[in-house]
Amino acid sequence: MAKLKGAIVVDTERCKGCQLCIIACPQKVIALANKVNLHGYPYVEATNEDACVGCASCGIVCPDGCITVYRKRVED
Numbered sequence: 545m546a547k548l549k550g551a552i553v554v555d556t557e558r559c560k561g562c563q564l565c566i567i568a569c570p571q572k573v574i575a576l577a578n579k580v581n582l583h584g585y586p587y588v589e590a591t592n593e594d595a596c597v598g599c600a601s602c603g604i605v606c607p608d609g610c611i612t613v614y615r616k617r618v619e620d
Contacts, residue, residue, distance in 0.1 A: 550598025
């Protein structure tokens with residue numbers, strides 16, 4: 545049976561650090577970075593990429609559309 549492997553890409557310059565994606569992620573893949581973007585906002589980043597299943601919950605709840613979700617089918 546094939547599994548889905550996910551990956552996210554965050555547009556850090558558009559992210560305002562609202563943390564809605566952190567709450568929405570069932571796999572706890574996303575965390576707030578200790579850095580800020582050019583606008584002075586702390587942004588989110590993927591910290592546990594291997595756990596991502598590509599469910600896209602983070603991308604759906606992001607009010608600024610900063611998260612792009614990719615999915616790839618992986619054979620066992």
